[in-house]
Amino acid sequence: MDDPELDTIGDTAIVVLCPEVDERVRRWHVHAPTPGLPSHVTLLYPFKRLADVTDADLTLLQAIFAAECVAPIAFARTGRFPGVLYLEPVDDARFRRLTDELVDAWPDFPPYGGMFDDVIPHLTVTHGVPEGELDMIEAELAPHLPLVTTADEAWLMTFDGDEWSCEARLAFGARA
Template sequence: MAGDGSGEFQAGQSGLIVRVPAAEPAVRAWRDRLDPSARAGVPAHVTVLFPFLHENRIDDGACAAIGEVIGRHRRFEARFEHCGRFPGILYLVPEPDLPFRRLTEAIADRWPQTPPFGGQFDEVVPHLTIAQGQDDAVLEEAEADLRGRLPVTGRVSSVDLMVHDGTRWQQRASFALR
């Protein structure tokens, strides 16, 4: 999860993510060093929707609605074979990416007041961030190392609601795919 690229997170912010624990051995050291969200407690993940509702708007009814939307989607397997880049950002590419896109679209359709990444981008590209705010030399070093650690394959069976407490990101709930 990322905000404006500054690495600054605010208490009460929330986001929905798909954890990718199978990627942790390959990406953990790089993420801890080069991704502010990792240092703030976010595990290796593909973002479904960030920013989501403010924490004070997430009650039992909102959680039930999230669970209902997520529960319409089937579990799937994702494989991460190679890296991709945005300016200053290195990430792993999930294949297939369509199930991630569908999760994002479904949540954004249900809560149109929370467009993905605040509406900053015309197209949402599912990805697992490794590094952000780095120059090309650092990204090339990380990518070269990661090539020897890929592919990584993981089963996607849930979406987690993460909330920032002012210091770190904490998991508040998990919603199962069918």
């Protein structure tokens, strides 16, 4: 979902936004921009095609996130997948639990189509660049860690072929 060349029209995703982190890492997104998609941690991708998302689905999504507390998220380390630099949340249990709840509610939609046995919660800084450039970006980013943001909502996003857009904002409930 972070690569417009791989995304297809009608793809959807459920993500937790990380606005304060976005301000810090946005400059590296120019290496591999994903139009319309702010910095985030993906909970579920792909989700149902937008045309198949029902009012009952939206109601259940709203209930899942309304039960979630607004709380800070800290990113203190970087990590890598091949060609990808990402930030690791200090406590990834919350993201894993939310992903598990979503998969329990919609078992036909495993994260990343079931491609991975262990889905690692992460915030992509950049992707699709040479390893040497990833080294440089990582070195520039390291002195700014930890980065902290407040998670107060998730978004149901959809891809229209050119960019991602928010279809539903899913507010978290009480403050932690």
